[in-house]
Amino acid sequence: xxxxxxxxxxxxxxxxxxxxxxxxxxxxxxxxxxxxxxxxxxxxxxxxxxxxxxxxxxxxxxxxxxxxxxxxxxxxxxxxxxxxxxxxxxxxxxxxxxxxxxxxxxxxxxxxxxxxxxxxxxxxxxxxxxxxxxxxxxxxxxxxxxxxxxxxxxxxxxxxxxxxxxxxxxxxxxxxxxxxxxxxxxxxxxxxxxxxxxxxxxxxxxxxxxxxxxxxxxxxxxxxxxxxxxxxxxxxxxxxxxxxxxxxxx
Amino acid sequence: xxxxxxxxxxxxxxxxxxxxxxxxxxxxxxxxxxxxxxxxxxxxxxxxxxxxxxxxxxxxxxxxxxxxxxxxxxxxxxxxxxxxxxxxxxxxxxxxxxxxxxxxxxxxxxxxxxxxxxxxxxxxxxxxxxxxxxxxxxxxxxxxxxxxxxxxxxxxxxxxxxxxxxxxxxxxxxxxxxxxxxxxxxxxxxxxxxxxxxxxxxxxxxxxxxxxxxxxxxxxx
Numbered sequence: 201x202x203x204x205x206x207x208x209x210x211x212x213x214x215x216x217x218x219x220x221x222x223x224x225x226x227x228x229x230x231x232x233x234x235x236x237x238x239x240x241x242x243x244x245x246x247x248x249x250x251x252x253x254x255x256x257x258x259x260x261x262x263x264x265x266x267x268x269x270x271x272x273x274x275x276x277x278x279x280x281x282x283x284x285x286x287x288x289x290x291x292x293x294x295x296x297x298x299x300x301x302x303x304x305x306x307x308x309x310x311x312x313x314x315x316x317x318x319x320x321x322x323x324x325x326x327x328x329x330x331x332x333x334x335x336x337x338x339x340x341x342x343x344x345x346x347x348x349x350x351x352x353x354x355x356x357x358x359x360x361x362x363x364x365x366x367x368x369x370x371x372x373x374x375x376x377x378x379x380x381x382x383x384x385x386x387x388x389x390x391x392x393x394x395x396x397x398x399x400x401x402x403x404x405x406x407x408x409x410x411x412x413x414x415x416x417x418x419x420x421x422x423x424x425x426x427x428x429x430x431x432x433x434x435x436x437x438x439x440x441x442x443x444x445x446x447x448x449x450x
Numbered sequence: 451x452x453x454x455x456x457x458x459x460x461x462x463x464x465x466x467x468x469x470x471x472x473x474x475x476x477x478x479x480x481x482x483x484x485x486x487x488x489x490x491x492x493x494x495x496x497x498x499x500x501x502x503x504x505x506x507x508x509x510x511x512x513x514x515x516x517x518x519x520x521x522x523x524x525x526x527x528x529x530x531x532x533x534x535x536x537x538x539x540x541x542x543x544x545x546x547x548x549x550x551x552x553x554x555x556x557x558x559x560x561x562x563x564x565x566x567x568x569x570x571x572x573x574x575x576x577x578x579x580x581x582x583x584x585x586x587x588x589x590x591x592x593x594x595x596x597x598x599x600x601x602x603x604x605x606x607x608x609x610x611x612x613x614x615x616x617x618x619x620x621x622x623x624x625x626x627x628x629x630x631x632x633x634x635x636x637x638x639x640x641x642x643x644x645x646x647x648x649x650x651x652x653x654x655x656x657x658x659x660x661x662x663x664x665x666x667x668x669x670x671x
Contacts, residue, residue: 352602372657
């Protein structure tokens with residue numbers, strides 16, 4: 201029976217069987233994105249109280265914090281897929297890593313941009329050379345390096361593997377970079393959400409942020425799946441099963 | 451061990467037959483650091499303050515120049531494939547090539563830095579710390595750079611791509627290296643920064659040849 205289960209799961213490591221599965225999952229993740237997004241936006245705009253010190257401008261954190269979380273989380277997921285691809289030599293892992301990279305870069309970019317919008321009224325400046333801002337910027341560079349490396353290699357299998365090594369080297373470096381930039385920590389306020397002590401913000405704000413984080417999470421999954429489907433079609437274009445697909449035939 | 455020494459000797463010999471390539475990187479270092487005072491102005495207080503950063507950034511860029519040549523010529527004439535097939539572990543041979551790269555592009559910078567530091571009015575103590583930091587830091591640059599060089603082997607636009615991949619990874623070396631000199635100048639003592647730099651170097655000596663080897667195998671597949 202156990203054997204059956206294994207076969208069942210590893211079946212989806214092949215692009216051919218993952219392609220329809222991803223197609224079935226995408227609408228669900230879009231639906232979840234919409235549900236969490238509407239609930240999150242409603243809470244963040246209408247329920248969460250105006251901040252005593254920061255006024256209405258603070259509401260940008262409902263975008264800023266989730267995008268920062270996602271940018272870091274996606275890099276870790278990307279590195280996991282990359283490591284899996286190197287260890288097991290599965291084709292789908294490389295495609296997943298490739299599909300995640302642009303979303304991660306987008307999240308890092310949004311996080312920096314919303315941070316700048318927040319910083320201008322709050323700190324009076326668009327940018328400060330603080331540890332978290334700087335490491336987020338370097339994270340964006342790491343994403344861009346990953347995308348550029350994969351784009352420069354014509355052979356997709358080599359692109360996957362070379363990208364995987366880069367992602368793994370990067371993921372080892374991310375904490376080192378973070379702690380090294382922390383040395384000249386300046387204006388950034390301390391982290392306001394913490395796992396250990398109770399959060400210093402109102403509960404409704406926290407809910408808004410968590411819902412928005414879930415919304416971005418579901419969005420990232422949905423977009424990555426859509427992109428991975430496109431990558432599968434592109435790379436498997438020569439195969440028989442792709443030619444038989446309805447969307448390809450028409 | 452013999453294999454490493456043989457590789458180092460070979461790479462140095464090859465470089466000596468084409469001195470211009472090595473000298474170009476060294477002169478690049480000299481020229482870039484000399485351009486900064488021209489762009490910023492001759493106030494010695496300001497120059498003294500930016501000196502560690504300028505010297506370090508120039509050192510990063512100068513080591514970048516030689517990185518592409520670490521594997522590309524050997525890849526081109528097939529030597530690299532022979533190394534892959536040789537009974538000696540590829541990691542050792544790669545270690546030898548990294549050491550040779552450091553001797554050619556890192557060590558000259560370490561030796562030149564105090565002279566250039568004088569242009570920026572650094573005192574003897576600061577110059578000593580700068581040399582020590584570069585001595586620990588430049589091998590780190592060669593080690594991390596080797597990974598990038600192996601990943602971009604034989605790609606079009608490899609040079610620009612290489613800098614995009616490697617420069618973000620150089621950030622910790624830059625921060626601790628330049629930070630060591632700044633900490634010394636401000637009287638805090640450079641010990642902490644230098645220890646961290648040495649720790650990073652130890653980590654890189656262990657992991658970088660390994661990652662480089664993996665990248666080379668992929669490139670030559």
